[in-house]
Amino acid sequence: MACDVGRDSHCRHLLQGVEPASAGVVSACWKGAGFQRQVEAIREQDGWDALLSTMTHLQGVQVVARVMSELPGALRGSIFRHLIELLSPSSCCPDMVPMVFLIEMLECTDLEEELWSVMKLFHSCLQSQSRAMQQLVLRGILQLSKRQDTAETVISFLTWIVEQDLQDTDSNICATVLLILGNLLQFLEGKELSFFSLELMDKLPALFNDESSTVRQLSIHLCLPLLPLGSGAHGLCCCLGCGGISAVWQASWKALLGAAQFLRWRRLEHPVQTAQLWQISECTLSRRRKNAAQDYLGQSLLYLQSPQEPLWQEAIRFIGEPPD
Numbered sequence: 001m002a003c004d005v006g007r008d009s010h011c012r013h014l015l016q017g018v019e020p021a022s023a024g025v026v027s028a029c030w031k032g033a034g035f036q037r038q039v040e041a042i043r044e045q046d047g048w049d050a051l052l053s054t055m056t057h058l059q060g061v062q063v064v065a066r067v068m069s070e071l072p073g074a075l076r077g078s079i080f081r082h083l084i085e086l087l088s089p090s091s092c093c094p095d096m097v098p099m100v101f102l103i104e105m106l107e108c109t110d111l112e113e114e115l116w117s118v119m120k121l122f123h124s125c126l127q128s129q130s131r132a133m134q135q136l137v138l139r140g141i142l143q144l145s146k147r148q149d150t151a152e153t154v155i156s157f158l159t160w161i162v163e164q165d166l167q168d169t170d171s172n173i174c175a176t177v178l179l180i181l182g183n184l185l186q187f188l189e190g191k192e193l194s195f196f197s198l199e200l201m202d203k204l205p206a207l208f209n210d211e212s213s214t215v216r217q218l219s220i221h222l223c224l225p226l227l228p229l230g231s232g233a234h235g236l237c238c239c240l241g242c243g244g245i246s247a248v249w250q251a252s253w254k255a256l257l258g259a260a261q262f263l264r265w266r267r268l269e270h271p272v273q274t275a276q277l278w279q280i281s282e283c284t285l286s287r288r289r290k291n292a293a294q295d296y297l298g299q300s301l302l303y304l305q306s307p308q309e310p311l312w313q314e315a316i317r318f319i320g321e322p323p324d
Contacts, residue, residue, distance in 0.1 A: 027039050027042075027043075027048055038067050038068065038070075038071070041067045042063055042064055042067050045063045045066075045067075046063070047060045047063030047064055047067070048060070050063060051064070058096065058097070058100055061097055061100045061101065062100055062104055064101075065100060065101040065103075065104030065105055066104050068101075068105065069104060069105045069107075069108045069109075070108075073110070076105065076108070076109065077109065077110065079101075079105070080102070080105055080109050080114065081114060083098045083101050083102040083105070084102070084114060084117050084118065084121060086098040087099060087102065087121055087125075088121075095125070095128075095130075095133060096132065096133065096136075099125070099133065099136050099137070100136065102118075102140070103136055103139050103140045103143070106118075106140055106143050106144070107143050111144075111149070111150060112149075115150060115153060118140075118144075119153065119154075119156065122137050122140060122141060122157070123156075123157075123160075125137045126138075126157075126160060131170055131173065134173060135170070135172060135173055135176070138173060138176040138177065138180065139176060141154055141157055141180055142176055142179055142180050142183070145179075145180050145183035145184050146183060151183060151184065151187060152187050154180075154184060155184055155187060155188070157180070157184075158181075158184060158196060161177055161180065161181065162196060162199045162200065162203070164177065166178075166203055166206075166207060167203075167206045167207065167210075171210065171211070171212035171214070171215055174207070174210070174212070174215050175212065175214045175215050175218055178207075178215065178218035178219060178222055179218065181200065181222055182218070182221070182222050185197075185222075185226075197226045200222070200223075200226060201223070201226055204219045204220075204222060204223045204226075205223070207219035208220060
């Protein structure tokens with residue numbers, strides 16, 4: 001026990017000294033504290049070299065944190081609690097390094113006692129103006145949303161998430177948010193589920209044409225199970241187009257077919273199942289021909305600027321090729 005206490009004390013102090021200029025000193029101190037195996041594991045993953053450069057410093061911190069995640073449970077828990085202390089508002093410790101440590105150690109930590117402290121910390125850090133800090137916190141929330149013992153508690157972040165303008169958000173952050181939503185919505189029911197579904201059905205179609213294929217695919221996949229709960233299925237039928245990238249294409253067809261089936265739109269369901277693009281266009285126009293043509297024309301003009309050839313070809317066919 002005395003040995004573990006001594007090792008814990010060394011870890012607590014050395015966490016605050018992982019700086020580019022001190023990586024060699026930290027390595028030597030860890031060896032002296034009995035962490036020879038961990039020091040070698042970090043070296044094998046080029047962690048110490050990464051720590052020496054300001055450009056790769058945080059990558060080195062991630063390597064160190066992953067290795068420390070394999071320490072015995074009691075020692076790992078003590079380090080985790082110390083990280084929460086370092087990140088408290090009253091601490092003068094720089095935020096990024098301990099947050100990287102905490103996120104990397106989150107997956108393998110028993111959070112029965114620390115969960116509410118982590119939740120409070122994440123709520124506070126989401127207000128940061130730093131995109132890097134927000135991305136780190138969202139990575140942590142994503143990990144918690146995957147765990148059976150913490151997912152329902154993380155639902156408290158949904159209000160913050162749906163208030164974000166995802167269309168103007170960094171693609172990496174947007175993709176992480178969409179993954180979190182996919183994990184958490186399954187825990188909602190009743191009025192709460194209907195409320196968030198309506199909110200998301202207003203936001204998700206704007207992401208179908210995002211420059212990131214990952215965001216496009218995730219937004220389309222997320223939209224499909226919301227159709228019976230929200231509104232806008234007619235609009236969804238007209239927003240979905242051929243993505244030109246296999247995963248996005250498949251997600252688009254799946255969502256379009258789901259919308260047609262939900263609406264019991266048999267005339268649309270068949271051309272979707274057989275991938276008859278022109279008949280899909282005719283079908284969507286005929287359903288609301290009197291008042292929809294102008295709306296659909298405006299939507300189609302956006303596809304003329306697409307770098308994906310299948311999209312602008314179908315847009316030209318839909319609008320009508322100009323005479324020679």
